[in-house]
Amino acid sequence: MTNILRTFASDNYAGVLPEIMSALVKEAQSKSHARAYGHDDVTQAARLVIKQQFTSASDASTPGVFFVFNGTGANVLSILACTHSYHAVICADISHIITDESSSPETVTGVRLISIPTNENGKIMMDRIEEKLDCLGDMHAAQPRMISIAQPTEYGTVYTLDELKQISTLAKKYNLYFHMDGARLFNAVSSLNCTLRDITTGVGVDILSLGGTKTGMMYGEAVVVFNQSILEADGGILKFRHKQVMQLASKQRFIAVQFLALLDNNLWKKSSEHSNAMAQTLKKRLESIPLKDNKPQIRITKPVETGAIFLEIPQQWYEPLSTIFPFYMWRKKNCEVRLMCSFDTTEDDIEQFMKKIYELIETNV
Structure with a gap:
């Protein structure tokens, strides 16, 4: 008899939350057909729940929500949403996009990743960010357009809300987008005992890679766009990018229904x-x-x-x-x-x- 494998390797090794599996089975056993590519009622409901969880009731704008297959896809789509090929993304030297996603972010988007050293707890340092901004306006240099951080960091440490606000303020000072790689965002929220809004729109995040797999979903992540200018850029190009990078699921409701279950009753x-x-x-x-x-x-x-x-x-x-x-x-x-x-x-x-x-x-x- 084979021993049951238990590990401390990664939350990717774990199975699926029972509530998530039940939601998938219920949707799979439904006798109803549903429109493909995110035009179904389940996906629309999931988008609404994400809006409610991440924005305030007084916020008239609606975030763009793009469900994707995996974390690399979420990060690549986030970068593509904010950059052109002559741009650069400033990130930590231990960040997932530069150490664990092969060369996908640079190959697919055409941008340059500019890595900077972190402190002993894996956090990106403000003065190191500014050092990389001297080249703004120089036609000979890749132009920084985005600051990307992981929350929590690759060391499992958590940026405080004040630290996030400082990064956001710096990004806005230099007209940069603020991207958060939230593969384990829910762990960070629980650690800070704050709300999903506090840690994202509350501190000025422009675009979020929202993880689901590491929290107990079978598969799937989401790109959540809070900055309306990103959604409106180039006549709404992001929906075409979504398809271009092969992250547009035909039966998208099976990703969306997992987020519905995950966000329902604070699962x-x-x-x-x-x-x-x-x-x-x-x-x-x-x-x-x-x-x-x-x-x-x-x-x-x-x-x-x-x-x-x-x-x-x-x-x-x-x-x-x-x-x-x-x-x-x-x-x-x-x-x-x-x-x-x-x-x-x-x-x-x-x-x-x-x-x-x-x-x-x-x-x-």
Whole structure:
């Protein structure tokens, strides 16, 4: 009998929230046909819910919502929505668009990604952004047009609302668009105990890549455009870009219905709060590992603010631990690894993981 695989590798390894699966099954078993390519009632309802969750009741403008298949597609479409091929996007040197999406953002959009160093917590620094803006107006240089950040960062840390407002203010000062890669946005919202509006339109985000897969959807993400000038650019070119980059689903309602379920009754909050809480539990258990020769055997390297834990472990632990509970090596030089908790991580998972660590300690591995 095959053992059930449990991992701390990624929330992409997890399955599907039962409520999401029920919504998919219900829609699939419906005897009704529906118009394709997002012209159906379910997709329209999902767009309305997103408007209600991300904008204020007094906001007359309606955000553009473009459902896509995956996170790379969301980021590429977001960049295409705001740039031309002579433009550049300023991003963190550890950002997903520059480290984990191959060369797709640059190849498909034609723009240049300008990476800048982050601080020790993975956050983009204001002074480093401004250093890259000296070339504005210089015909010989790719022209910065967008600032892109991940919220939370690749280290699982969270920008505060004040930090986001500072970035937004800087972007507007230089007539740049502010893009947020929110693959795990719901975890950040739960960490800050704020609203979806607070963390996006409330701080001046222009365009958002909204993640669903890592929160418990089967597949699918969304590009949410808050800045009306982006929607109106070039006569509404974004809908054509949506098709051009092969992210326009024909049966779009099967992505939309998942967002409806996720946003209904704050299911996203239940999911993200759980993964965040499991990370805190795992952190406490790791911190309880006894010293060896009066020295810590592990070291947590980044603040634990969402579902991710970064830590240094003894090199000899990596193979036996990751064979049983797969997880990613982040930096080989000092054996820094990433452990990621998911909506379905359990306390038993944590106990079994710790049990293996104590076995390694007892056998002096």
